[in-house]
Every structure is written in structure tokens, then in C-alpha cells.
Amino acid sequence: MITREGRAKALALRDRFEAAGAQVVEPPMLQSAELLLDLYGEDIRARAYVTSDALRGEQMLRPDFTVPVVQMHMAHGADPARYTYAGEVFRRQEDDPDRANEFLQVGFEVFDRADPAAADAEVFALMAEAVAGLNLRAATGDIGILTAAVNGLRTTEARRAALLRHIWRPRRFRALLDRFAGRTPVPASRKALLANPQPRLGSAPLIGLRTDDEIEARISALHADAAAKPISDGEMDLLDTLLNVRETVPFALSHLRDLTVDMPSISDAVEGLAARSDALVARGVDVDTLDFEASYGRTSMEYYDGFVFGFYAAGRADLPAVVSGGRYDALTRRLGGGAEIPAVGAVLRPGLMAELEAGA
Amino acid sequence: MIKLGVPSKGRLMEKTFDWFAAHNIRLSRTGSDREYAGAVTGIDGVSLVLLSAGEIPRELAAGRIHLGVTGTDLVQDKLPLWEQQVEPLEEMGFGEADLIVAVPQAWVDVDTLDDLDAAAAAFRATHGHRLRIATKYHRLVREFLRDAGVADYAIVDSQGATEGTVANETAEAIADITSSGETLRANHLKVLSDGLILRSQATLWRSRVADVADEDRAAMAEILARLG
Numbered sequence: 001m002i003t004r005e006g007r008a009k010a011l012a013l014r015d016r017f018e019a020a021g022a023q024v025v026e027p028p029m030l031q032s033a034e035l036l037l038d039l040y041g042e043d044i045r046a047r048a049y050v051t052s053d054a055l056r057g058e059q060m061l062r063p064d065f066t067v068p069v070v071q072m073h074m075a076h077g078a079d080p081a082r083y084t085y086a087g088e089v090f091r092r093q094e095d096d097p098d099r100a101n102e103f104l105q106v107g108f109e110v111f112d113r114a115d116p117a118a119a120d121a122e123v124f125a126l127m128a129e130a131v132a133g134l135n136l137r138a139a140t141g142d143i144g145i146l147t148a149a150v151n152g153l154r155t156t157e158a159r160r161a162a163l164l165r166h167i168w169r170p171r172r173f174r175a176l177l178d179r180f181a182g183r184t185p186v187p188a189s190r191k192a193l194l195a196n197p198q199p200r201l202g203s204a205p206l207i208g209l210r211t212d213d214e215i216e217a218r219i220s221a222l223h224a225d226a227a228a229k230p231i232s233d234g235e236m237d238l239l240d241t242l243l244n245v246r247e248t249v250p251f252a253l254s255h256l257r258d259l260t261v262d263m264p265s266i267s268d269a270v271e272g273l274a275a276r277s278d279a280l281v282a283r284g285v286d287v288d289t290l291d292f293e294a295s296y297g298r299t300s301m302e303y304y305d306g307f308v309f310g311f312y313a314a315g316r317a318d319l320p321a322v323v324s325g326g327r328y329d330a331l332t333r334r335l336g337g338g339a340e341i342p343a344v345g346a347v348l349r350p351g352l353m354a355e356l357e358a359g360a
Numbered sequence: 361m362i363k364l365g366v367p368s369k370g371r372l373m374e375k376t377f378d379w380f381a382a383h384n385i386r387l388s389r390t391g392s393d394r395e396y397a398g399a400v401t402g403i404d405g406v407s408l409v410l411l412s413a414g415e416i417p418r419e420l421a422a423g424r425i426h427l428g429v430t431g432t433d434l435v436q437d438k439l440p441l442w443e444q445q446v447e448p449l450e451e452m453g454f455g456e457a458d459l460i461v462a463v464p465q466a467w468v469d470v471d472t473l474d475d476l477d478a479a480a481a482a483f484r485a486t487h488g489h490r491l492r493i494a495t496k497y498h499r500l501v502r503e504f505l506r507d508a509g510v511a512d513y514a515i516v517d518s519q520g521a522t523e524g525t526v527a528n529e530t531a532e533a534i535a536d537i538t539s540s541g542e543t544l545r546a547n548h549l550k551v552l553s554d555g556l557i558l559r560s561q562a563t564l565w566r567s568r569v570a571d572v573a574d575e576d577r578a579a580m581a582e583i584l585a586r587l588g
Contacts, residue, residue, distance in 0.1 A: 042502055046499075046502055095440060162478070165481060172477075175474075187471065193471075206464065207466070207526050208531075209532055215466070215468065218469040218479060219469050222469065
């Protein structure tokens with residue numbers, strides 16, 4: 001439930017971010033359902049309320065601010081730019097009646113080409129200051145390091161693309177990886193298909209939009225995949241080691257640098273983490289106690305593609321993250337119609353902050 | 361009165377009447393064929409409410425009926441956290457149907473959900489829109505596909521004749537109830553080998569939220585005793 005205290009807090013936080021150099025924006029509450037469905041897929045329907053009218057078709061009550069802010073910036077924003085906003089977001093709940101379906105978010109978004117590490121640190125430090133005193137635990141990660149590791153795998157392009165597509169679905173990612181490493185058996189139906197020189201012979205008439213060519217193309221792709229060598233045990237071990245990195249930033253950094261000897265593909269991304277760590281120090285963040293988890297952020301919505309972070313109430317596992325944020329360069333590309341710009345941002349939940357303050 | 365909700369027409373209604381008759385509870389429709397009124401004989405304190413099978417889950421969850429007969433599929437699709445709202449009392453042994461995912465038989469390259477996901481990715485790249493799955497079971501299908509890690513699909517609503525949507529090019533695949541699979545085959549569709557979402561059958565449910573008045577407790581106990 002949105003309270004007066006929460007709303008007052010939201011406006012105070014937005015003022016704070018405005019004072020930090022952001023322009024206040026008011027994105028519309030109703031968003032094009034088509035765009036959100038295109039970005040997130042069918043899962044968004046489980047998380048957003050849909051409504052409609054005869055003129056504009058399906059609309060969604062905004063499930064977050066990031067997409068409309070990026071759209072607005074890509075349409076007519078001059079860079080560099082910093083934006084802040086405060087308002088309600090709506091989340092349809094199907095499983096847990098205790099989770100809020102309407103709550104306040106205050107955000108800060110940076111579109112800046114100059115120095116991504118500094119922008120990451122700016123957003124993180126601003127959020128850390130805003131929630132100082134609430135005894136929150138911060139977690140950080142970097143999807144870019146994972147992506148770089150997958151891109152460096154010595155396997156086929158098709159396999160790398162399949163893995164990248166599922167980086168945000170850890171279970172499916174693991175299943176694919178095990179398949180590509182030859183660790184799970186090939187399904188009987190796949191074997192039969194590959195062994196059959198003319199699998200289309202005698203099959204039922206083709207119905208629907210998917211064409212003969214598409215079916216043939218996939219059969220060829222399956223033959224190519226069957227002929228490809230399995231991903232080696234060595235590479236699998238390295239990937240597991242990487243995914244299990246969970247230490248404070250300095251230790252994680254030295255661990256990851258050791259890994260680059262055998263995984264040169266992640267070098268640039270790891271140096272990006274080093275630059276971010278320096279930028280955080282320059283902003284007064286104590287990185288010696290800051291956690292880094294290589295797998296962090298993989299189950300969130302799939303637009304973060306670099307730095308990811310969150311702040312959680314210690315001892316309150318029942319509460320969602322009070323702050324969550326990250327880098328979403330690829331989203332600006334998706335919504336930019338040919339243009340793109342490095343972007344990073346975060347949102348916090350003033351209602352949760354007010355609740356924690358009252359309980360403290 | 362204990363209110364018992366029962367499907368208002370067709371084989372499901374007849375089978376339900378037979379099932380209760382076997383437990384010495386006689387249900388019948390009264391009045392004209394078009395009037396949805398019913399009577400209960402052989403037990404006191406129970407009244408019959410004739411409803412569409414699709415509305416029975418909602419009525420149970422709202423506590424407007426105490427007992428109801430409907431399929432597992434409808435309860436699980438329409439009621440979030442259904443275990444907290446209704447309790448299954450008896451599986452009734454009819455109305456058996458499986459909720460499944462099916463694709464064209466001609467898709468010889470697609471046999472598993474894994475294949476469906478890969479085909480969906482390629483389909484989206486080629487056609488510029490997501491692979492469409494026609495169904496009326498939106499929630500069950502979405503949860504099933506999410507757990508299986510299938511992406512790049514879109515659900516399109518289909519309240520009837522779902523097996524025809526692929527040939528009509530309003531969907532590329534379907535998720536629907538099937539009992540014998542004949543309609544699927546006739547429409548050149550096949551079930552994915554790991555595409556079983558749910559096994560459903562007609563089930564007698566008790567509402568966990570409907571209040572039972574003191575004077576009705578004896579009637580409820582009597583029903584449960586007859587069924588047990």
C-alpha cells in the first residue's frame with residue numbers, strides 16, 4: 001500500500017537526485033503493450049496489468065520506468081543526460097498475495113558516452129548514500145563478464161548464440177551447456193531424425209506459417225550441431241569456476257584476473273570491473289567489503305547487460321530488493337532505431353525504505 | 361443449505377448425475393430443458409446450483425458454493441494458489457483430458473520443448489514476430505513454458521476450435537485439452553513428447569472459504585460420509 005510517508009519520501013529522493021544533476025521527467029503511466037511484449041515476451045503478461053481501448057489497442061500499466069525513459073531519451077534527448085522520476089509502478093501478482101501490486105519507485109538514469117565506469121560508480125554511490133543508515137547489504141555482479149566468457153567458448157557460433165539467448169534463464173542455460181558438452185544424452189527423437197536421410201518423406205501436409213525452408217534449415221542446423229565437437233571439460237570447468245566467483249570485489253578481481261590466463265576472452269570485461277572498482281573508490285565506496293557475485297542478476301528482467309547491483313535489507317529475506325540497478329546499453333540499441341548510447345540507472349523503493357525506517 | 365455446483369449441460373452433467381446417484385444422492389434438473397434449476401433427493405439440506413464448468417472454480421473460490429464439480433485444468437488455470445482456496449475431495453473417473461502442447465506433424469524437426477524453443481528463436485528471426493501458441497489456458501501454459509525455458513513465443517487467445525488455428529494461420533502451435541488425440545491428428549497436429557502440461561479429470565472440490573452454518577454441518581458430514 002502506498003502511504004503518505006512513502007510518497008513524501010519519494011519526492012524527497014527525487015529532489016535529491018535532481019540536486020545531483022538529473023532532469024525531472026514524468027513518463028506516462030500507460031505504455032504500449034506491443035513494445036513491452038516485444039522486449040520481454042509473454043512473461044510480461046504475468047507481471048503487468050493489461051488494459052485496452054479501441055484507438056490505441058492494448059496498453060500496460062507501467063511495470064517500470066526504464067523503458068519509457070529510454071524511449072524518451074532515444075527519441076529526443078541530447079547526451080549526456082541524467083534523468084530522475086518518482087511514481088507508481090504496477091505489478092500483477094499471480095502467486096503471492098503478500099507482494100505489492102502497486103508501489104512507488106524513484107529512479108536515476110545516466111546516458112553518458114564519456115566514462116562508463118565512472119557512470120556506474122556515480123549511480124551506485126548515489127543509491128548507497130540515499131539508503132545509508134538502513135543497514136542494507138549490497139550485492140554486485142557483471143553480466144558483461146558472463147557474456148564475454150560465452151563469446152569466447154571454442155564452439156560453433158550457433159551454440160554461442162543459443163547460450164547467450166538464455167543467459168537470463170540459468171536452468172535452461174545449464175541444460176544447453178550440458179547438451180553442448182555432450183554430458184546429457186541426445187534425445188531419441190533427435191537421433192532418429194539425424195539418422196533418417198529423408199525425414200520429410202511421408203510426413204503430414206504442412207500447415208501454418210512456418211515454411212518448408214525453415215524446417216530444412218533447422219534440420220541442417222541440427223546436423224551441423226551433431227557434427228560439432230563437444231565443449232571441452234576444461235572450458236566447462238573454467239565456466240563453472242567463473243559462475244561460482246562470489247567474493248568481495250578485490251578478491252573477486254584477483255580471482256577473475258587469474259582466470260583470464262585461460263579465458264582471454266573475458267580480459268576486457270574484467271578490466272572494466274577493475275576500472276569500476278577504482279571509480280567506486282574515487283566515489284568513497286568501500287569496495288573491500290562490497291560483494292561481487294558472478295551469477296548475480298541473471299534472473300532479473302533481461303535488459304541488464306553489464307554492471308548489476310542491488311541493496312537488500314539484512315535479515316529480511318521476505319522483502320524484495322530496496323534498490324536495484326544496472327547497465328543496459330543493449331536496451332538503448334533495441335529502442336534506438338539505429339542509435340545507441342551507454343546507459344546505466346537504478347530504482348529504489350521509498351515505501352520499503354519508510355517501512356524499514358519505521359521498524360528500525 | 362449446502363450448495364453443490366454442477367456443470368449445467370452435456371455429458372459432464374450426465375456423468376456427474378450418475379456419479380452422485382452411485383453414492384445414493386440423486387441430482388436432477390427440474391422445469392423445462394432450458395431452465396437451469398435442479399433438485400437433490402436422497403439427502404437433506406443440499407441444494408443444486410447448475411453452472412458452466414468454467415465458472416465453478418470462481419464460485420468455489422468466492423465461497424458462494426460449498427462443493428463443486430469441475431476439471432483440474434480449470435481449477436489450476438483460473439485460481440492462483442488454488443490449494444489455499446479449494447480442496448479436492450474425490451477424483452470422479454470421467455472427463456479425463458490432458459492439457460498438452462502440440463505443433464504441426466510436418467515439423468519433423470520439433471519433438472521436444474527444447475526443439476520448440478529453438479524453432480521459436482529461428483521463427484522470430486525469420487518472420488519478425490514471436491511464434492504464436494493458441495490456447496485458452498493462458499496461465500498454465502505460460503508457467504509451463506517459463507519453467508521449461510521456452511522463449512520467443514506469444515500466447516494468442518483461443519476459446520474454441522483451437523486445433524484449427526494453425527491451418528488458419530492465426531497461430532503456429534496450440535496448447536489445448538485432448539482426450540483421444542483424434543482431433544489433433546485430424547488437424548495434422550502432434551503432441552510434443554515432453555509437452556504434457558497437466559492431466560485433468562472431473563473432480564469434486566470443496567471450497568476452503570465457504571462458511572458452513574451450524575445448521576448445515578450435519579448435511580456436510582452426511583455428504584462426506586456417503587462419498588467416503
